[in-house]
Amino acid sequence: MTTDLIEIWKEIEDPDFHVAENQLHPSPKPFTVLNGSKLRSVPIPEKIDILGDGVISLGQLTTIIGQGGTGKSRVTMQIALSQILGWSMAGLKTHPEPLKHLLIGTENSIYRQKSEYQKMTQSLSPEQREQVDAHMFFHVVQEMDDAFIHLGSDDIRKKWVDTFEIVNPDVVYIDPYGEVHVGDINKDADVRHTLREITKVCRRFNPRTSIVIVHHGRTGRANIAQAVGWDKGNYALGSKALYSGARSQINIAPADPDDASRIIFSCGKSNDAKPFDPVGLKLDDTTMLYGIDAAFDLQAWKADVEGKRNQTNFTIAEALQAIQSGASNVRKIHQKLGGSEAGSKRSLERILAKAKSEGYFRFGKKGYFLTKKGKDVLAQVTEE
Known part of the structure; x- marks a missing residue:
């Protein structure tokens, strides 16, 4: 009976249907596998570092982790501006040729974005300002729909793709990660799914787009101490899958509980290069730019956040x-x-x-x- 049914099906089956179906739903390809000889000879794109030695690179996923109010958004804006102008940032060199940077997210209002951008660029020459203006792109919450960037919706994913088709950035900063995350931020599977969705939309038109995810760190004295040292991988909120998925991580922490203008900029992870040393930064209220804080004392900071100094020392x-x-x-x-x-x-x-x-x-x-x-x-x- 089964043989008869198969023969009957073959007689009535439309061969054109199979062709159309295969075009719409092609069979998945196997993973790309190279033997040692081919790996040795395969041409690969030149590694282009955007910040430091592998801190942010083209085609790479980097995370910036810090507690609320520590200046994460301001730091990301300064990284973009510094790269365009060829300035160093936190003592780290930047790529000399200006690239296109897209800052996308809902963490800050258009009022803050405009105010800080104007302050950051006020002392530039007309030529420098024109160069920065041409290479920095800001997602602003101006219309109701601008506030929704969650990647769990087909309509919103299409908005991401359309935006990337227009801007085609070399570097995209997503701030904050929590606004795009799909599912439970504490579950590895949901974090990995979200990272895949981010990668698909951000690299739809440019496979070498650098992705920088800005995310919140754990709060409290004990957790702030994890910005450096053995526990630096535990600094971010949620699943460790985000830490595993990134090639590099920047940790930002308050350097002084009484002075919000001072922060510590440290390496939470560096898979492709030697980690950079922690550095103290101080905000200039006039320019809204961070400069090296020469007075920063890493050992004293560690002692403070670990609770080992219980007296003022000086009067x-x-x-x-x-x-x-x-x-x-x-x-x-x-x-x-x-x-x-x-x-x-x-x-x-x-x-x-x-x-x-x-x-x-x-x-x-x-x-x-x-x-x-x-x-x-x-x-x-x-x-x-």
Whole structure:
């Protein structure tokens, strides 16, 4: 009976149907496999580093991880601007030829985007500004539909594809990852699925588009300490599949609990190159750009976040006494008070900032000098 049915089916089957079906739903191809000889001889594109040595490269997935309010979005904007102008960023070199950068996400309002972009570019020459304007593209939440970028919808995926067809960026920054994620952010399978969807839409027209995912880090003193060291792979919220999927990871953490302008920029992962050393950065409120914080002390920072320093080390009175005795700057005051053995320079800077804000001393042509208020405080301390 079965043989008869097969023969009958062959007689009535339309061969054109099979051709059309195979065109619509072709059989999957096997994985690409090369033997050793072919691997040795196969031509591959030149590796192009966008930031540092493999920190961000074309065709690579990089993550930027940090707690809310630590300046992740501002850092990504500065990375893009620095690359276009050939500037270094956090001491890391950038690719010398300007590339196209697309910042896509819903983390920040158009008001903040415009304000910070204007400040970042205000000191540029007309030629530099024109170059940056031509190579930076911002997704802004201006219409209702601009606010929805979740990759779980066919309609929204099409909007992503259409946007990439228009801009065709070399680098795309997705900020924040949580807004595009499909499923449970704590499940490996859902994270891997989302990364595949991101890759498909971002590299639809350019297979070498660099993808930079901006994501939130774990909060709290113990988790902030994981920005560096053995536990740096545990820094991001959610499944470790995001860490596994990235070739490189940048960790951003607060450098000072009392000063939001100071952050630490460190390497959370580097699969393709030597990891870069942690560096302290300080925000310039006028330009909204981060510069190297020469006063950053990594060991003191580690001790602070690990809770190993439970005292201030220096007092305002001690700092004022050092100034009165002729120490006219931070370095001299630090030396006068015993140097690193007595406490970190960052700890002293916090004390000096507080003393200056309260009017105990001022800064003149010859350095620090005490005000009447500062002299009165010292006089009271001496009497006691």
